[in-house]
Amino acid sequence: MPEGDTVWQTAKRLHTALAGHVLTRSDLRVPKYATADLTGRTVLDVTPRGKHLLTRIEGGLTLHSHLRMDGSWKVYTAGQRWRGGPAHQIRAILGTADHTAVGYRLPVLELLRTTEEERAVGHLGPDLLGPDWDxxxxxxxxxxxxxxxxxxxxxxxxxxxxxxxxxxxxxxxxxxxxxxxxxxxxxxxxxxxxxxxxxxxxxxxxxxxxxxxxxxxxxxxxxxxxxxxxxxxxxxxxxxxxxxxxxxxxxxxxxxxxxxxxxxxxxxxxxxxxxxxxxxxxxxxxx
The missing domain is CATH 1.10.8.50 (Helicase, Ruva Protein; domain 3)
Incomplete structure (x- = not known):
């Protein structure tokens, strides 16, 4: 299972690839969000919270994901072959002009209002790698x-x-x-x-x-x-x-x-x- 340091690394790579860039592709392969379209919105930041990932997007939205046992996010450059797993394991795709982030086997994936993030992570204790560490x-x-x-x-x-x-x-x-x-x-x-x-x-x-x-x-x-x-x-x-x-x-x-x-x-x-x-x-x- 990915632990706090692994999730911190994942957030850093996603942030580097996506933050400040406009989404040109958006595909959330979860029935509840199958019709959600994030294209045209700018990714503001990707923040780790314990073992959770919060991808904040223009318009007051946050894509919340958790890797649990074997979930992963992979980042690919334009034209690069995707090697994170078979297509049926893909749960999310966020693409910009230069990079595409693909979420594989994500057991938790939800789109929520940024103002409601506490509903997803408010139960957590102090984050060992976060600004709230106490x-x-x-x-x-x-x-x-x-x-x-x-x-x-x-x-x-x-x-x-x-x-x-x-x-x-x-x-x-x-x-x-x-x-x-x-x-x-x-x-x-x-x-x-x-x-x-x-x-x-x-x-x-x-x-x-x-x-x-x-x-x-x-x-x-x-x-x-x-x-x-x-x-x-x-x-x-x-x-x-x-x-x-x-x-x-x-x-x-x-x-x-x-x-x-x-x-x-x-x-x-x-x-x-x-x-x-x-x-x-x-x-x-x-x-």
């Missing part, structure tokens, strides 16, 4: 439910926006606790360090094509996707188990030595998911 508020949100497992709390975009499953696992490793530790049991010094650490991880990766948390070439991540290989710190085999609130289970990786605390008694095999660890490390790029 570390104190983010921490207060996380601690509001002290019995909730830390991993689940980090994925809840109402607490802080931008963390996905990769960063959840890596943050818990860097904090030295398991993702199953109740948030309220997190030592005070580590809780205080959490917001800044999360922001730092996303900031240093937002301009990289390959996500990395270790600083080691060829060994990009500490735990995510590494089971049952040895921990980079202590050599203990990395473990994996599913974690979720019942609505969705996610493969969760941890080192049982470097991350003491509650964890499943035995490690069940994680189910196959649409994105491999390599795919989650290497972002979808806009060509």
């Amino acid at each position: 570390p104190d508020r983010a921490l207060a949100n996380l601690l509001a439910d002290p019995d909730r497992p830390l991993g689940e709390a980090l994925l809840d975009q109402r607490n802080l926006a931008g963390i996905g499953n990769v960063y959840k696992c890596e943050l818990c490793f860097l904090l030295g606790v398991t993702p199953w530790l109740p948030v309220g049991s997190l030592p005070a010094d580590r809780a205080a360090a959490l917001p800044a650490l999360a922001k730092r991880l996303l900031e240093v990766n937002r301009d990289r094509p390959i996500r990395a948390t270790t600083g080691r070439r060829g060994q990009d991540l500490y735990v995510y996707g590494r089971a049952p290989r040895p921990c980079l710190r202590c050599g203990t085999p990395i473990r994996v188990a599913d974690q979720g609130d019942g609505s969705r289970e996610r493969p969760t990786y941890w080192c049982p030595t470097c991350q003491p605390g509650p964890a499943p008694a035995r490690t069940p095999r994680a189910p196959l998911h649409g994105n491999s660890p390599a795919a989650e490390r290497s972002r979808p790029r806009l060509n």
